[in-house]
Amino acid sequence: xxxxxxxxxxxxxxxxxxxxxxxxxxxxxxxxxxxxxxxxxxxxxxxxxxxxxxxxxxxxxxxxxxxxxxxxxxxxxxxxxxxxxxxxxxxxxxxxxxxxxxxxxxxxxxxxxxxxxxxxxxxxxxxxxxxxxxxx
Numbered sequence: 001x002x003x004x005x006x007x008x009x010x011x012x013x014x015x016x017x018x019x020x021x022x023x024x025x026x027x028x029x030x031x032x033x034x035x036x037x038x039x040x041x042x043x044x045x046x047x048x049x050x051x052x053x054x055x056x057x058x059x060x061x062x063x064x065x066x067x068x069x070x071x072x073x074x075x076x077x078x079x080x081x082x083x084x085x086x087x088x089x090x091x092x093x094x095x096x097x098x099x100x101x102x103x104x105x106x107x108x109x110x111x112x113x114x115x116x117x118x119x120x121x122x123x124x125x126x127x128x129x130x131x132x133x134x135x136x
Contacts, residue, residue, distance in 0.1 A: 003028055003036045004045070011046060011056040018052055042112065044105035058101035067097040067106075074109065083117035 006026040011017065014025070019037060023030040037054060040046045048054045070093035077086035090110035094103050 003032055004040055007033065007036060007040065007054075008045060008056055011054055015055045016049075016053040019054070022054065041108070044108040044112075047101070047104040047108065055101060055104075057105035058099045064097055064099070064102065067093050067102060070096060071106075074113075078113065081120070083113045083120060087111075087113035087117065 003026075006028065007022055010022055010025050014021075017025070019033045020030050023033040026033070037046065037048075041048065044057060046054050046056050070089055074086045074089040074093060077083075077089060087110045090106045090113060094106035094110065097103060097106075
């Protein structure tokens with residue numbers, strides 16, 4: 001198993017662990033775990049609280065059908081590079097579930113989509129020949 005899979009498996013059984021605790025439990029070095037966690041956090045597989053305790057996004061289950069459908073729609077929009085629309089769908093998904101892990105994953109994905117949209121369509125620079133909306 002790769003490090004990410006080991007981390008996810010461990011956090012499903014023992015949520016709220018620090019990187020050092022995770023490393024000891026899965027038999028990897030702390031630096032290996034510390035380097036893997038930001039990548040996993042960026043894609044929403046895990047999330048951490050203010051004290052650097054990590055949790056895995058909860059598996060969607062009964063009662064999360066709307067969340068699952070919205071996630072599928074958001075992933076489809078992301079594949080087509082429709083980042084703003086995908087961010088809106090992720091926000092809807094966040095509001096459609098009560099599970100903290102799923103809500104956090106949706107929030108992370110929405111923020112990622114907004115960042116990608118800003119990269120793709122940056123805000124235009126102000127017109128140097130225009131002062132306060134009036135032409136010189």
